[in-house]
Amino acid sequence: MCASTVIPGTTLGAIRRIRSSSGAATGQLARQRPPQPVTWTEAEAIRQAQAGNAAAFEFLYQLHSRRVYALCLRMVGNPADAEDLMQEAFLQLYRKIGTFRGESAFSTWLHRMTVNVVLMRLRKKSLPTDSLEETMEPDAENSGPKRDVGAPDLRLSGAVDRVNLERSIEKLPPGYRTVFVLHDVQGYEHNEIADIMGCSVGNSKSQLHKARTRLRELLQEEIREQAREERKAAKSQSGALD
């Protein structure tokens, strides 16, 4: 029994090491053995990744990277930072994958890690006086939903396009932005968001409502700004004609 377990393992292990290291020097040898696609279930891939299997790491990355990248991109607004943050999130995940016991869904665990990485980065970038609590729960006076009592509300119907919306999302405080992107863009439910953000379901609902209300105000400001620009352009055009 010993021979059966020892020798096969060591021999094949040695061959694999030889093959993997011989690729560069003896290219022909390596080229004859293209890697084959691996099909696992997520649970199987997690077990393999816990054992340090490179293909399993790649499998999990390919499975989740598009959603994680989209989240990072919406959160920070530029591809270079999004790539950096996604790499950091996956790296943290793989460092801790040995401790994953499946209490929550793997994607929830990954998104929680991503949100933490992103919020920490945004916190570092913001003013040194901002606390994480303020990043998550902005001052209601300044950032929360508000109504200008004197000014009439502008109807947004038909005026919300992707460009306006994306620009306004970027202006949201990070905490609101996270909940809005997770719920309204990525389609997560409140219980999942609560798990990701480490808050209650009620808190998630409340944050989403505030985020939407704030977005409405930002979009209204955007529309007013555009209207002002148009008026200014029209005025200068008529002045030139006179």
Add this chain to the structure above:
Amino acid sequence: MQCKDFESVLASEGSGPLSAEAREHLGGCSRCQDFLSDIDSIVAAARTLSSEVTPPDRVWLSLRAQLEAEGLIKEPAETALGPSWWENLGFFLKPRSLATAGAALLLAVTAVFLTHTSRTTNTVNVPTETSTAKITGTTGPSAPGGVTNSPSAPVDVTAKNSAPGPAPSRVKVLKPSPSENASTTLSETEVDVSNMRLAGAGNAQVDASLRQNLHTLNEFIAECEQHLGKHPEDELAREYLNIAYQQKADLLAAMMESGRSEH
């Protein structure tokens, strides 16, 4: 219900159905109707934003490099197969095992000597395609790259066991040269091993595993030899061939030992 109360209901209920009281307020309040209509427009526009964006390939390459640098990626064979070295120590300390190991060492030393001899003459003395035929019959699909767990294609062990005597593919050495002597020694041992049942009757898996490893090793040797036939100056390939010979000697010794223990 006031507008403020209506907004509180929206905040606590989310997108769920409104209560009768809230619906009643909404019916008579144009301001709240506008508000709800705007929120619906925002949500509808948000749903059109893509929830998945493909990242550039460089992110994975960079991540993988980092994982390797931190040692998080390990050889799958080492983690998936085999107990640790101290668990195997007992096996190697048996007198019969020591004798087999001695024989294996002798084979290995011969192989090393022959490889060095061929290197100094800088000619293609190491097994050519003719001598490779001794250990062919192993041309099936091979194991995928070094990162997967699946072993090479299964070998038809039953066929080997049910056909005693030298297989047609295992031909004797045609011309005497030092390297071929080594190959002959290995091939003869391989022929002996092919006629043995390598493990207990209840452990056909062990038998198949040993034979499969031999098959994979033979494939690799053949591959090295073929490469050296085309690039005789490739020292690295020669080095790998040398190591493969040693591994084959070790494996054959272990197989012989396993077979002997059954008789």
